[in-house]
Amino acid sequence: MSPLLEVRGLRVNFLTDRGIARAVDGVSFSIESGRTLGVVGESGCGKSVTSRAILRLVDPPGWIESGEILFAGRERREDLVKLPANGRRMRAIRGGEIAMIFQEPMTALNPVFTIGDQTVEALRLHRSMPAAEARERAVAAFASVGIPAPEQRFREYPHQLSGGMRQRAMIAMAMICNPQLLIADEPTTALDVTIQAQVLDLMNEMRQQFDGSILFITHDLGVIAGMADDVIVMYRGKVVESAPVRDLFRQPRHPYTRGLLRSAPSLVKGNREKLEAIEGTVPQPTEHIRGCAFAPRCAHVMPRCRETVPALAGGEQHRAACFLHHDETEEMYDAV
Amino acid sequence: MPRLILSRLVFMVLAGFLLLSFLFALFHMIPGDPARLMAGDNAPEELVQSIRRAYGFDQPLHVQYLSYMQRVLMGDFGVSNYTRQPVLEVVLPRIGNTAALAGCAMLFAMTVSLILGSFSAMFWGGPVDKGVTAFSLVGICTPVFVTGIIGIYLFGVYLRWLPIGGMSSWQHFILPVLTLGAYQAAMFTRMVRSCMVDALGRDFITTARAKGAPERRVVFHHALRNALLPIITLFGLGVGHTLGGSVVTETIFNWPGLGRLMVDSILTRDLPVMQGAIFFFAMIFILVNLLVDILYTWADPRVSYD
């Protein structure tokens, strides 16, 4: 069954004062319909840019250099990169077939309009229907995302709601046209832990009744464990590892993934005294590095690593972009 | 809201009182004496004295001040030094004329600037933006009297499309309103442009686009509605300039407005008319500022004055 969304060799550049930065450098992945793909990586690794590129929301000074984004929409499969950025078809997809929610609920909602108006707008942009019916659908949507007294909340402005409530409204707004794919760009990062848990539970319930799939972007491995079916790990604009969630946590292959797992407090079981940090820092985006970008910080760096860029290799399910695994020797893997 | 209006009205009365006293003191501080102006340069001294006696200019200052203030409290603004006409009769009809001229000029300036400013922000850095910036800069540097006189000769005398002087028909409004409005439109366009650029940079614009809203709606609905907040305050300031600018426009287009009356009364040292004109000028301005504040609370749900 062909995947709902397949990204092949996506490259997005940004013009900065110090030259052209390759924020997304040949990223490929695919999402099966009904499954949730988690994208994890440190900030600045290109995960948000990738998500915006899918909806062609890359504002100047960035632009899509090359690559394909094949989306199996309701009618037929089409490459979103080929479509005119603000054309009728692209606008129909945005919010209609692919929806998106953002990290900062406070600034992502328009402060001068009520959340009711903004939700009705999301609906009526794609379905023409009388205002009254749209209102009911919006109130129903608020109820479905667990907003108490939805009727009254409908007339309130964003600044009158709490962070969690605002994020729920964002979700309601996104889901109102029941899109096939929901892109969630770090939806819970800005919330405090208790609210974060509630929103994640809400998203999990939604996953059951909603047959579409979710692209869940976060830097928090704990959240990925609970939410994602499959995971891709990104580092400096490239996918360094992709695997089903269980395999990734049990047998992380790429040294960077292993480093991440060891440094995430929520995952470290048992009596590990101290967390381990990955030495060094992520190199500047405009800096051109030969070979594997992680080489300067990698404990198992080999001469090959500095010459050629390791391709994403491995079995059908679990692949990593690192020469350690290219000759498939299991013991090499356990010794680490 | 009502508390805001009440406090502002109280302030108006207080400000009016202070203003009149300040003007009275200022008037007697600056040189130039109405009696001598009336008598003319070559008049003998005893003639100037006789005028002073006849018009009561020779009374001690505090007597003049107290009697004037008492009468003002009863709503009588005194009579003009020269025409002996009650000041209210002279000033009130002119308030309407200036309000009409300044009002239309402001409307014209606001609409033009909102449209041009938004488009220029939409195509930020592109040719449209450059063109609009050039237009607004030309508008800012052209004095009102240049546009006025060129307008008069081009549209009045040569093309004979538009009448020139006075305000007897609506066509008479066109040239003065365009002259005064063009200058203000240029000023406002630059302000609207920077506010729009700021608004278009906000996160909710990306949300709106992610919802599939067309660019037109993103700019004119989401961005403009937010940019209105700083714009309204700037328009409030603009009113002050428009009222100031109306003085020159009224002189050129022979428009019987309050601005011209104010300047004439200052130059001919007609104290009662001067005080009346400046007083009502100030009241108009304070009311407009009140309107701007109320507009602001309507525009920005986060701010409320209750």
Next chain:
Amino acid sequence: MKTKHHSRRRAAARLTGASMLVAAGIVSATAQEGEPQYGGQLIYAQSGEKFSLFPGRNTDNGAQDVWLNACENLVELNEESEIVPVLAESWETSEDEKTVTFKLREGVEFHDGTPFDAEAVAFVFNEAKAQDFIYISLLEGFDRAEAVSEHEVAFHLEAPFAALIPNLAYRPLCIFSPTAYQELGEEGMATQIVGTGPFRHTDWVKGEYVLFERNDNYWKEGLPYLDSIKMVVVPDPSTRTAMLERGEVDRAVSLSDFDIPRLELNENIRVRTVPSTRQFYVVLNHMVEPFDDVLVRRALNHAIDKVGMVQAVFAGSGATVPKAPTLSEGVYGYQDMRQEGEDSIFPYDPEMAQSLLQEAGYEDRDGDGTIENADGEDLAFTLWTRKGSTKGDYQVAQLLQSFLGEIGIPIELVVMEAAAFSSAVSQAPDDAEYEMALLSWGIPTADPDEPMMYFTHTKAWKPAGANRMFFSSEELDRLADAAHTETDEDERKELTRQWMAQLLEEAPVIYLPTLHLSLGTRSYVHGDRILAVDNYPATEAWIDHEEMQRQGISR
């Protein structure tokens, strides 16, 4: 004595006779332009009156131009500045020349229906003396007016006063209806003039417009031709010109000099310029050394290129070079005082100016381009001026600065706001701070008596009169006092000539060009007049309606 009396009447008769001729002249002139037509409204633009409309409280010409349509004088001045009888048909002076009796026109009514008679005239002038009207100083020695019979009124003077008749022609001395005055009072009359004129004053909005409608029972048969006159206040000269060119107004007063050449090319517009009685002059404060030295004053006069000034500032037609000190063509007793070959009094001669200064002990000793006095200090003065009060005042001041700078006297220009200026130049000798000040002297009565008695006379030192130079000369005082009481015309003209000659000797001020008045009218307007005293009567004007339609002007 008898001969004096006799000559008096003969002179008056000659005058009336002459005026008849002149009046006929006017009528005949209009005849050539076609038969006068009745009806229509004349709209004309003027710069607006600054002060009140009430004749008793006014000195500015803007207002006089308004009420001359409704309020007539006993006598009037025509284009040649001759006395023309109006409400007074004729007049006789008594033996001791202290009483002048006027024979009034009969069957004349005020606009409010009350009869025009000796009682009314006497009331107006007695009220003027009682209420201290501004113009009362012009009727020097006026004691009281008495109604001798129903249509004869006698003026009793304390001493003979030659300039009584010409002064009575001055617009503010018009006869308003005493009944209306008693009813409305001075305040009411400030906005509503009730007189005997050809038009009734029906509406007035200060700074906007004045409206006059036809007075059907006007005493001169067949007049006025027009239905109504509307005077619109247009302060900006270029707007006035534009409205005239577009046809929004039929007449525009005081056009800007630089527009006139362009207007003359337009065949629909007729432009008339007439020398006015206003002459620019620079006050030299004689309290300040070296202005007390006549040589220096003459030198300063020769340093100014008056012809160049007329060309540069007034476009050649806006003014004329001064041909006589203070007096100009329109004034009684004026004569051209220039020697032959001179283009103006004190012709422009920088070398002579410098030699005169040298003679007076002032020359450029240290060669730094500026002139020093005996003890080596550089000469430098301040010149005070206004901007925009009189046409060209600001530009003339700048030219004075450059001309005097060229002969080595640096001038610092101080431009002051009009009202501040008029107070600053009206101080007594010891508080006056100005050294030089640019002013202009207008003679509203077109009679030399006022400048003689108030301008150069020792008694007229500021603050009493208008002698801001604090200058005095017995010879000039003697001539002025003699002329003041001299009733014989020729004798008085001779005294005036001697007075002017003496002024050329003593050069109390720097004499500058005389201004011209300008009036632009559409070609379909006929019969309107322009007078040297800055009045533009349209009482006998009429409109050629076909011509007006042909020019596409409809109202």
Next chain:
Amino acid sequence: MRKFFRDFSRDPVALVFGLILLGIYIVAITAQWIAPGDPFETNLRNGMQPPSWEHWFGTDQFGRDVLSRVILATQVTARLTTLAILFAVVLGVPIGMMVGYHGGLADAIVMRITDIMLIFPMIMLAIVIVVIAGPSERGVIIALGLSQLPEMIRISRGVTLSLKEELYVEAAVAAGARWPWILRRHVWPNISTPIIVQATLTLPVFVLNASALSYLGLGVQPPTPEWGQMLNEAKDFLINAPYLIIGPSVALFLFVLSANLVGDALQETLNPRTKSRRITRRFYRVSRKSALS
């Protein structure tokens, strides 16, 4: 500062007009030497000549060379406007900051006073000041400065008000900082951009106000030329000798255009938020080259 110049010069428009503005100020400083003719020498014979090779902007009513008068006027006007702006900023910004920070009664009173000052007729203000300070440049500078003072106060107050709510200011207060230090350290850097923009916007307003002052004879005393005064004198000949207005208008337009564009560029380089969007101009060129077909 080196980084500032590198950013600033990155944008071609800002660079060009920055140089023009610099050029104008250089002309202002060296006016006496570079003026082709003598701006004061009158020559009545060739008054009112249209532009010719000898007189690029023609001659005025008294035959003086308009070009040299414009050049000399650059000095007067540049000095006049710059000092007037400084006057308004030095007086207005501190008041605005303090009032914005403390609020309360002082704020209400100052705001209402600025209301009144905004509408107080400039002419009346000018007459009073000319009486006190004498009809000299000093009087004009004070009159112009005062006319712009209310706006400076309003802007600095507005910025202070919005910054007061920022977290880092509250953090500084929590850390025991007193308000003068907070205003200088936190508020002032953020005020500089709107003030610069306002300053460049007020340049033309000052020159036009100067021409209104000279309309009444209260401005700079002749024979010193000043753009506003020259504009006013050219007004009366607008129809008969239109070329007279070209000189001062071109000079004013160049001065204002360069000041505003430099102001814009400054705002972009100094104001972090709009900085990222500034490189759009180069973006169009670069992205068009490499973007998809």
